[in-house]
Amino acid sequence: MRGLTHFRDFTPPELDFVSRFKTGELSVEPGAIVLMEGSHSAHLYTVLEGWGFRYKTLEDGRRQILNYLMPGDLVGLQGTVMGEMQHSIEALSPVTLCVFERGRLHSLFADHPSLAYDITWIAASEERMLDSHLLSVGRRTALERAAYLLAFLYDKAVRVGLMEKDMAIPVTQQHVADTLGLSIVHTNKTLRKLADRDFIRWTDKGCLVLDHVGLAQAAGWHPDNRGARPFI
Amino acid sequence: MRGLTHFRDFTPPELDFVSRFKTGELSVEPGAIVLMEGSHSAHLYTVLEGWGFRYKTLEDGRRQILNYLMPGDLVGLQGTVMGEMQHSIEALSPVTLCVFERGRLHSLFADHPSLAYDITWIAASEERMLDSHLLSVGRRTALERAAYLLAFLYDKAVRVGLMEKDMAIPVTQQHVADTLGLSIVHTNKTLRKLADRDFIRWTDKGCLVLDHVGLAQAAGWHPDNRGARPFI
């Protein structure tokens, strides 16, 4: 993982601390709920492998997917620094997580400012993604929204090495609908249009991206070419 | 400002550093653009006074308001830690900002871990608000969305002391529309319904909240009662 040019290099002391910071690994099955809204988890996680997503629900069951998780993403920071979790997390594929203890976060801030800075970097990056999603859900048409989402997921997955050998994005159309804020029927009809243009193909494993340039164009989206990100 | 119970108390060394961290103040008029999408600002700001908002636009002019800024909010963190700004910021009322230099952020992380932690706290808090807004825009009806937004703004404004003596929320219906992802006409009709129920009254200064409990109920929203927040 760390070998990927996508992630920044750590100094030996940093690496040493991070490995001691780690208190265990957690593996979950597809469909499993990693963290639940309202819980007070004492842990902070990093995704090592697999796909997941963050979501919130209203009382009557309406669900909004907020973002997707891939290797390198931090999970549970909100719960760690602010107490209660305000969103849930579910695995889309088999996921392995690296578990950190909440208490040690303070020593990370105290003794490794560069790593503390990395955490802030990751938080700012997450905020940036949410900004883009909000713009999309609020102001793009259904077709643009769908194209944007798939282009975004494809782009993010490629960066972390999840898109090798024609991997599919492991989501159902229900996930897409709950991300875009659309009904499942309309989502289906919209994805159909993208498939008819040969931008994607839907398989039993999820969504195959055939033409990510076409998708980005249909969405009016320019992915930003940011540099190496930290991986804690 | 600092006297408000809403903000946490700082130790003398923290206060000393923060005051040296500060390099100046910036005052802007209503309607002025504080930061522009695409700019590479070398500064980080804290809002001292006034109302503003963060937004993104699509190429054809469609605008999405992402969040509103009030005293205590950090501005430009994305640009500071990640380079280019991906959103713009505009003032709604006369705004005064506290200016920090980007370079000193590193010494803040190095020498004042508790303040670094505060910055992460604020970033996580901003992310939490965006989560809620995304849920709202994606899954709530127009009426629920409008009620949620106004209840949210009222709640946030009260916490920072901006809601004294029947102050109005200084927005136009266009701002509300661009926040909710609705057209201005439909926004008007939706706000009319809230006004007919005596939850709000629209004045030339903006929106008067008459019944914030009613609004929260109409939105199906339960504000979280978080404790003291940091104020850098």
Next chain:
DNA sequence: CGCTTAGTTGAGTTCGTTCAACGACTGTGG
């Protein structure tokens, strides 16, 4: 073999949009 889950499609309805016009108010220049 029936059961379940996921995708597909059509028909009718609802919600939100666009277009258009109008009133109230503000500021500006003649």
Next chain:
DNA sequence: CCACAGTCGTTGAACGAACTCAACTAAGCG
């Protein structure tokens, strides 16, 4: 002082996007 333009809120009418309801297919699984 009035005429004018500009902004903002309001409302009606017609249209279109997205929703719900419903039925059907295909695949996976006990």
